[in-house]
Amino acid sequence: MACSGCGGVRAFRSSGKIRLNANGRRLDAWLIYKCRACDKTWNRPIFERRAVRSIDPAVMEAMQANDPDWIRAQAFDLDALRRRAKRIDESAAFEVRKDIIREAPNWMRLEIGIAVPLPLAVRLDRLLASELPLSRSRLGRMSGAGQLRVLPAEVDALRRRIRDGTRLVLDLAGEADRETLWRRGAIASAR
Ligand SMILES: [Zn+2]
Incomplete structure (x- = not known):
């Protein structure tokens, strides 16, 4: 999408952080993205003017703690993302973790x-x-x-x-x- 920082049409990546704004009994929550070129942020709404008591306490806690698993699930909620972003570059949206389960000497x-x-x-x-x-x-x-x-x-x-x-x-x-x-x-x- 168009970046308000550097002016170009840019790819944005999830920062893994949630921003909350409480207004009385209403809450806004955004997942913060950053322009890959200039780091300018884009806030993607998760909740808008949502009644606080209608939010699952576990979700509330996950947002307040920036829970990485919960945030990853939001970042990969592609249907919700599609409503906000023109194009989704799915190939860029993953990370690889590697673990050795077993290692034999002189392995072939x-x-x-x-x-x-x-x-x-x-x-x-x-x-x-x-x-x-x-x-x-x-x-x-x-x-x-x-x-x-x-x-x-x-x-x-x-x-x-x-x-x-x-x-x-x-x-x-x-x-x-x-x-x-x-x-x-x-x-x-x-x-
Ligand atoms: Zn930018």
Whole structure:
């Protein structure tokens, strides 16, 4: 949308913060977004002139504490967002967290389990290419050679949007860099 700070049509990202304004028994609540270019804020209404007593106390508490899980759920409420924003860049609206479940000495195979708590329009190959040391074309070649398997198996799995519960098995026996480059990609965020 048009940014009142730098004047251009800009992408905005959620700041993860809620702003509240109580006026008597009425409450306004906004989720604050920031222009990606100049950090100028845009306040997206969550509640407008809402009677305080009609607000669930748990929601009230989440807003007052800037509860990250509650705010994330609001940020990903795309139907509500669509009423306020002209265009939604879903691919920009996610973060990646990585945990090592188990690591064997001299490992040759990398298994990745994907958890997607909220629906996300990001292709699997885009996600992998942004997080692992390989290009999308290399991904396609590894898949063709059987070095990369996506479970459950489905046609064109790499081109589909990422889904909760997907598992990936990469055979890296031929990769000299697996202990450094691949390991780093597997555990550290690229952003
Ligand atoms: Zn701006």
